[in-house]
Amino acid sequence: xxxxxxxxxxxxxxxxxxxxxxxxxxxxxxxxxxxxxxxxxxxxxxxxxxxxxxxxxxxxxxxxxxxxxxxxxxxxxxxxxxxxxxxxxxxxxxxxxxxxxxxxxxxxxxxxxxx
Amino acid sequence: xxxxxxxxxxxxxxxxxxxxxxxxxxxxxxxxxxxxxxxxxxxxxxxxxxxxxxxxxxxxxxxxxxxxxxxxxxxxxxxxxxxxxxxxxxxxxxxxxxxxxxxxxxxxxxxx
Numbered sequence: 001x002x003x004x005x006x007x008x009x010x011x012x013x014x015x016x017x018x019x020x021x022x023x024x025x026x027x028x029x030x031x032x033x034x035x036x037x038x039x040x041x042x043x044x045x046x047x048x049x050x051x052x053x054x055x056x057x058x059x060x061x062x063x064x065x066x067x068x069x070x071x072x073x074x075x076x077x078x079x080x081x082x083x084x085x086x087x088x089x090x091x092x093x094x095x096x097x098x099x100x101x102x103x104x105x106x107x108x109x110x111x112x113x114x115x
Numbered sequence: 116x117x118x119x120x121x122x123x124x125x126x127x128x129x130x131x132x133x134x135x136x137x138x139x140x141x142x143x144x145x146x147x148x149x150x151x152x153x154x155x156x157x158x159x160x161x162x163x164x165x166x167x168x169x170x171x172x173x174x175x176x177x178x179x180x181x182x183x184x185x186x187x188x189x190x191x192x193x194x195x196x197x198x199x200x201x202x203x204x205x206x207x208x209x210x211x212x213x214x215x216x217x218x219x220x221x222x223x224x225x226x227x
Contacts, residue, residue, distance in 0.1 A: 004157075035215075092213075
């Protein structure tokens with residue numbers, strides 16, 4: 001069973017540009033969530049999508065957005081990039097709605113460097 | 116203010132020693148997960164605990180969820196160099212919700 005797949009793995013962007021990151025969840029998983037990881041702040045929740053609807057949102061500015069498609073694949077977009085957006089962006093998937101726990105599986109991440 | 120306080124943040128010990136990592140909060144979690152992360156990779160799930168007082172074992176790793184579901188610990192017996200990595204605890208405040216709150220992580224180094 002394939003794990004969570006993220007593309008691209010590495011990318012470099014210039015300040016002011018925008019970027020789109022892609023995530024394919026584990027087959028059968030309907031929930032996709034996104035996290036930002038930086039050395040200073042650790043892992044922070046960005047947002048979660050379920051059945052193509054944003055179900056939960058973290059404390060990030062509106063420059064960060066996402067969407068989910070009917071096949072559960074998800075994309076996140078960051079517009080008007082800032083140097084501080086340099087981070088490892090992690091996608092995670094889960095079955096969602098489980099009564100036995102919130103087991104969430106992460107992809108390998110997309111390394112974004114803003115110069 | 117960190118919702119989940121993880122300690123210690125750094126730990127360097129010799130091969131064969133035992134160690135315990137703690138994750139504490141004033142909040143009650145519906146479940147708690149432990150992950151291990153290698154440099155440049157995503158976190159890999161080790162275990163999920165959901166019941167207060169629950170103890171789970173994974174070879175030389177023992178995970179415990181506090182009775183009040185506010186804290187958790189990870190104990191490693193006879194640590195090996197292959198255990199080196201970043202260990203993260205993460206809690207879900209609401210059952211069924213997919214939003215995790217992470218601790219700061221414990222960077223563990225096992226010296227041969």
